[in-house]
Amino acid sequence: EVQLVESGGGLVKPGSSLKLSCVASGFTFSNYGMHWIRQAPKKGLEWMALIYYDSSNKYYADSVKGRFNISRDNSKNTLYLEMNSLTSEDTAMYYCAKEDLGGDFDYWGQGVMVTVSS
Amino acid sequence: DIVLTQSPALAVSPGERVTISCKASESVIRRMHWYQQKSGQQPKLLIYKASNLPSGVPARFSGSGSGTDFTLTIDPVEAADTATYFCQQSWNGPFTFGSGTRLEIK
Numbered sequence: 001e002v003q004l005v006e007s008g009g010g011l012v013k014p015g016s017s018l019k020l021s022c023v024a025s026g027f028t029f030s031n032y033g034m035h036w037i038r039q040a041p042k043k044g045l046e047w048m049a050l051i052y053y054d055s056s057n058k059y060y061a062d063s064v065k066g067r068f069n070i071s072r073d074n075s076k077n078t079l080y081l082e083m084n085s086l087t088s089e090d091t092a093m094y095y096c097a098k099e100d101l102g103g104d105f106d107y108w109g110q111g112v113m114v115t116v117s118s
Numbered sequence: 119d120i121v122l123t124q125s126p127a128l129a130v131s132p133g134e135r136v137t138i139s140c141k142a143s144e145s146v147i148r149r150m151h152w153y154q155q156k157s158g159q160q161p162k163l164l165i166y167k168a169s170n171l172p173s174g175v176p177a178r179f180s181g182s183g184s185g186t187d188f189t190l191t192i193d194p195v196e197a198a199d200t201a202t203y204f205c206q207q208s209w210n211g212p213f214t215f216g217s218g219t220r221l222e223i224k
Contacts, residue, residue, distance in 0.1 A: 044217045046215070102208065104167070104208065106163050108160040109160065110160055
């Protein structure tokens with residue numbers, strides 16, 4: 001059974017940093033691209049970042065480019081999202097998702113909440 | 119970026135047929151996918167590449183379309199289908215989602 005379990009969220013002050021983790025199981029993690037997607041309270045889904053299966057390429061949404069860094073450790077089946085210079089606009093539920101061959105997200109984690117507030 | 123436009127909400131009765139539309143600002147060929155998100159849960163993949171059903175998704179759900187116009191159909195609708203439905207494209211540029219269609223079952 002595929003599982004994606006996020007952790008690392010919480011309440012932080014504006015300007016702070018935070019690092020999210022997503023531990024994967026039930027599939028060959030090192031074979032798939034992985035994504036972070038977020039959802040602000042009562043809002044829609046916003047794609048954040050993609051990392052290729054071998055970390056050879058990374059892509060970011062304009063809203064987080066230069067502030068967020070996606071990485072992975074295939075030996076630990078773990079995906080990361082390092083978030084810097086956080087603002088209230090970054091308050092959201094953050095999901096990690098596995099990308100299938102067609103560019104769809106066939107598995108999602110349960111999400112981790114990040115709240116940025118003074 | 120490709121913009122995906124969805125109508126905000128629909129209300130139908132159990133047993134009816136419902137269609138949810140998603141219009142792309144430019145062609146995404148057939149790289150359109152649909153997700154169901156129930157309250158308090160993560161999104162779940164319903165349809166991939168316009169019309170393909172993942173294993174475990176009931177055959178009441180179907181998808182169609184190509185280019186810029188896509189449709190998710192639920193027939194017949196059940197009470198458990200109360201959720202928000204999102205489309206997502208993976209053809210060009212950053213991955214983008216529609217704003218979601220909230221489906222209410224009367």
